[in-house]
Amino acid sequence: MSSRPPPPLLLAATMDVLRRHAPFNAMHEDALERLAGVLKLRYFARESTILSPESGPINALFIIQRGAVKAEEPSGVSLNNLAGTFTEGECFPVGALIARRPTRLRYTAARDTFVYVLDEGAFNQALETSAPFRAYCTKRLAALLELSTRGTREAYAGRAANELTMASPLRTALRRAPVTLPQGASVREVLELMKSRRIGSVVLMNADGFPAGIFTQTDVLDRVALAGQPLERPVEEVMTKNPASLPASAALSEAAQLMARRGFRHLLVLEGEMLAGVISERDLFGLQRLSMQGLRKEIAQSGTVDALAFAAREVRGLGTAMLAQGVASEQITQFVSALNDAVTERAIELALRAHDVAAVGYCWMGLGSEGRNEQTLATDQDNAIIFPDPPAGEREALRAKLLAFADEVNRTLDACGFPLCKGNIMARNPQWCLALPEWLDRFDDWMRNADPEALLNATIFFDFRALQGDATLVDRLREFLLDKVKDRPAFLRQMAANALQVRPPLGLFGDIVVEDDEGGTIDLKRQVSRPFVDCARILALSSGVAAVSTVERLRGAGPRIRMSDDDVATAIDAFQFVQMLRLRSQDSLERGTGTVEPNRIDPDTLNSLDRRILRETLRQARKLQNRVALDYQL
Amino acid sequence: MAPAFWPFRGPRPSVDPALAERLRHWKSLREYDPSRPAKAGRWVVVDVESSGLDAGRDALIAVGALAVVDGAIDLADSFEAVLRQDAPSSVENIEVHGIGGTEQTQGERPEAALADFLAFVGKDPLVAFHAPFDSIMLKRAIDHHLGLAFKRPWLDLADVAPLAWPKYASRLEGLDAWLEQFAIPVTFRHRAIADCLATAQLMLRVLEEAPVIGAPTAGRLLGLSGASRWLT
Numbered sequence: 004m005s006s007r008p009p010p011p012l013l014l015a016a017t018m019d020v021l022r023r024h025a026p027f028n029a030m031h032e033d034a035l036e037r038l039a040g041v042l043k044l045r046y047f048a049r050e051s052t053i054l055s056p057e058s059g060p061i062n063a064l065f066i067i068q069r070g071a072v073k074a075e076e077p078s079g080v081s082l083n084n085l086a087g088t089f090t091e092g093e094c095f096p097v098g099a100l101i102a103r104r105p106t107r108l109r110y111t112a113a114r115d116t117f118v119y120v121l122d123e124g125a126f127n128q129a130l131e132t133s134a135p136f137r138a139y140c141t142k143r144l145a146a147l148l149e150l151s152t153r154g155t156r157e158a159y160a161g162r163a164a165n166e167l168t169m170a171s172p173l174r175t176a177l178r179r180a181p182v183t184l185p186q187g188a189s190v191r192e193v194l195e196l197m198k199s200r201r202i203g204s205v206v207l208m209n210a211d212g213f214p215a216g217i218f219t220q221t222d223v224l225d226r227v228a229l230a231g232q233p234l235e236r237p238v239e240e241v242m243t244k245n246p247a248s249l250p251a252s253a254a255l256s257e258a259a260q261l262m263a264r265r266g267f268r269h270l271l272v273l274e275g276e277m278l279a280g281v282i283s284e285r286d287l288f289g290l291q292r293l294s295m296q297g298l299r300k301e302i303a304q305s306g307t308v309d310a311l312a313f314a315a316r317e318v319r320g321l322g323t324a325m326l327a328q329g330v331a332s333e334q335i336t337q338f339v340s341a342l343n344d345a346v347t348e349r350a351i352e353l354a355l356r357a358h359d360v361a362a363v364g365y366c367w368m369g370l371g372s373e374g375r376n377e378q379t380l381a382t383d384q385d386n387a388i389i390f391p392d393p394p395a396g397e398r399e400a401l402r403a404k405l406l407a408f409a410d411e412v413n414r415t416l417d418a419c420g421f422p423l424c425k426g427n428i429m430a431r432n433p434q435w436c437l438a439l440p441e442w443l444d445r446f447d448d449w450m451r452n453a454d455p456e457a458l459l460n461a462t463i464f465f466d467f468r469a470l471q472g473d474a475t476l477v478d479r480l481r482e483f484l485l486d487k488v489k490d491r492p493a494f495l496r497q498m499a500a501n502a503l504q505v506r507p508p509l510g511l512f513g514d515i516v517v518e519d520d521e522g523g524t525i526d527l528k529r530q531v532s533r534p535f536v537d538c539a540r541i542l543a544l545s546s547g548v549a550a551v552s553t554v555e556r557l558r559g560a561g562p563r564i565r566m567s568d569d570d571v572a573t574a575i576d577a578f579q580f581v582q583m584l585r586l587r588s589q590d591s592l593e594r595g596t597g598t599v600e601p602n603r604i605d606p607d608t609l610n611s612l613d614r615r616i617l618r619e620t621l622r623q624a625r626k627l628q629n630r631v632a633l634d635y636q637l
Numbered sequence: 638m639a640p641a642f643w644p645f646r647g648p649r650p651s652v653d654p655a656l657a658e659r660l661r662h663w664k665s666l667r668e669y670d671p672s673r674p675a676k677a678g679r680w681v682v683v684d685v686e687s688s689g690l691d692a693g694r695d696a697l698i699a700v701g702a703l704a705v706v707d708g709a710i711d712l713a714d715s716f717e718a719v720l721r722q723d724a725p726s727s728v729e730n731i732e733v734h735g736i737g738g739t740e741q742t743q744g745e746r747p748e749a750a751l752a753d754f755l756a757f758v759g760k761d762p763l764v765a766f767h768a769p770f771d772s773i774m775l776k777r778a779i780d781h782h783l784g785l786a787f788k789r790p791w792l793d794l795a796d797v798a799p800l801a802w803p804k805y806a807s808r809l810e811g812l813d814a815w816l817e818q819f820a821i822p823v824t825f826r827h828r829a830i831a832d833c834l835a836t837a838q839l840m841l842r843v844l845e846e847a848p849v850i851g852a853p854t855a856g857r858l859l860g861l862s863g864a865s866r867w868l869t
Contacts, residue, residue, distance in 0.1 A: 007753060010717035012828055012831055013703070040712065041713050042712050043711050043712065051845075117841075
């Protein structure tokens with residue numbers, strides 16, 4: 004050994020490799036340098052064992068430089084693959100090293116693999132001196148998630164900084180001087196200008212220099228292309244004459260209301276009589292930043308379906324704004340759910356004006372994701388009605404009244420951005436507008452005959468929640484369910500088998516397996532989120548937990564089924580991460596920057612950190628499935 | 638002023654007593670054990686940069702070395718020195734290794750740097766890709782500056798890699814081709830220490846193959862290399 008300092012290039016090269024991964028990318032330069040300077044680099048040929056329980060107490064941390072490492076139960080019973088695969092930048096076995104115990108798992112090179120080895124002394128030093136390193140090692144997933152949240156916040160920060168409140172005057176939101184042409188210009192000239200300037204509208208001016216009309220992108224389709232108009236026609240014959248305008252001092256909210264009421268997408272903004280600019284619907288919603296309180300009030304005070312629909316759209320804007328602020332997805336979905344609940348309640352109140360059913364004592368139920376409080380921004384309707392059994396012979400007449408009422412509510416909700424359910428799981432469907440005893444029979448029937456349809460129904464209807472009306476009916480239905488399901492192990496086993504049908508898209512080497520015929524994407528809802536939801540439902544039902552949301556179900560069931568607090572917390576973190584990804588994906592869809600399918604993402608578009616968390620999330624989903632598989636010996 | 642009795646060959650540069658003591662110490666070090674398992678013990682991967690490709694005439698500019706100990710690259714067990722030159726090498730040459738003119742003329746005193754190198758290497762066997770070049774460059778420089786005959790066993794990976802992986806032998810020529818085959822990255826090709834790191838990763842693979850190709854011991858592995866002739 005020489006007493007010379009280590010060659011700087013060697014150190015720099017090692018640090019460069021490490022810095023591509025958490026937690027090293029968050030470590031202070033000095034701490035990272037100390038750590039990198041004492042690493043050893045080892046090679047393991049494919050299939051060779053790196054560590055096993057026989058290796059004795061662990062005295063070093065292994066960091067994968069390149070390659071992949073499988074971790075398996077040493078018994079060779081790897082069909083559950085509880086442990087999974089580690090890839091570049093990942094560390095193992097953290098738990099065993101901290102506890103100085105032998106590892107439980109056998110670590111094998113899945114490919115030819117190079118690993119850095121950090122000995123115990125240097126590991127302990129890094130634990131002591133580096134907070135990010137300590138956080139990573141002691142709370143691996145949580146630390147990764149926090150990094151990601153910070154990333155999300157930063158990604159949105161540029162936008163948030165520019166965001167104005169809806170009370171700001173219009174002039175603050177104008178992004179460019181107005182683009183105008185004389186009204187005598189031809190349609191072709193207008194189109195060429197729109198193309199070259201990449202704008203959605205042109206204002207046409209009269210001889211006095213005042214706005215005479217506006218021509219927009221939508222008009223091209225309606226009034227020129229489909230109407231078969233020649234491009235040489237003067238634009239004044241097809242433009243919108245005397246377009247709506249507001250003074251530049253008016254508030255953004257006024258513009259939004261005017262657009263919503265009159266169905267305009269563009270408004271002229273005037274300083275005095277002079278044209279100052281054009282504001283579009285898109286501009287407004289890009290700026291939108293609304294308060295929860297304001298929105299609630301707006302929803303509750305909506306006097307018409309149109310006004311309610313406008314408020315419902317603002318709910319989505321709020322979801323986006325919260326995402327921008329890095330709010331946890333559980334909170335976002337809770338807020339969005341709460342506001343959606345308010346919209347539903349208001350929709351019902353509006354319908355009650357025309358339908359005399361309030362005295363019946365019914366209860367309006369939310370089902371599926373709405374029942375679980377896990378609605379993302381694009382959710383269609385899943386609802387039903389439960390009503391107390393009337394005296395003999397009056398049931399059908401009462402049902403008819405409730406169906407007419409439900410139909411109006413369903414249509415109002417549709418207008419508010421909750422599309423009608425394709426599977427017709429809605430309160431206006433006579434099948435799902437039932438008296439309490441009918442519901443009890445229905446539930447009982449599903450649990451007795453666990454056929455595919457019954458199982459499918461169970462996944463939707465067993466996630467029910469009272470939204471409006473007499474909640475005691477819903478409580479009685481739930482008591483019945485929890486009481487009966489205990490005696491139906493065959494039903495639960497079938498449900499478990501169903502829940503295991505879609506496996507998280509995790510490859511042999513811990514890579515994310517995309518679906519090539521879907522453009523190299525994965526389905527966040529079907530492949531990632533649903534395993535959590537389905538498993539949580541089974542664990543909750545089997546252990547008598549009444550909670551409906553996936554998070555609450557896991558929290559409630561965990562202690563009863565002897566899942567450690569850490570395992571529960573990690574599963575919840577993972578579930579919330581995928582929900583956050585779904586929100587983000589839907590948000591980018593609305594902004595026109597994402598894929599067409601709201602729930603599909605291309606993992607390659609994620610940053611490396613999020614990709615790693617996604618992998619960890621997939622592992623957690625698989626772990627939860629494996630737990631269910633073990634319980635039911637599937 | 639050289640003493641009347643001088644233990645080293647050749648015309649004597651003025652080696653100060655402290656340095657002479659270090660050289661004596663190096664000579665007295667115990668030779669590595671050729672019968673040890675190939676994977677056990679220490680190998681020193683070496684790479685040199687020079688002012689040109691003529692090993693018999695061009696000047697040694699830099700030396701990098703990195704130890705592989707018990708089958709692992711020990712990043713802390715590493716060495717790098719730029720030797721002071723009277724005049725910088727040619728621009729074309731500088732473009733190859735990236736050691737600029739100033740860095741060359743302000744390098745370390747060659748005597749001290751090479752003595753440090755000897756101390757770093759000890760009596761462990763050396764490893765390089767195309768070892769004869771590195772071997773001759775070092776031998777000349779050490780002889781010139783320290784008056785010491787640097788006759789050491791070298792393992793030439795250019796000889797051994799084709800034996801370890803015969804299926805690639807006809808196709809792969811040169812370090813770059815082998816590195817590419819095994820996807821071994823090099824941060825700065827032709828910076829001595831960076832080349833050492835890459836070569837050392839190839840060495841880790843060779844050590845895994847050694848028992849398979851009939852070279853379970855260090856001595857046998859060295860025997861596979863034509864470069865063992867440098868042990869005189």
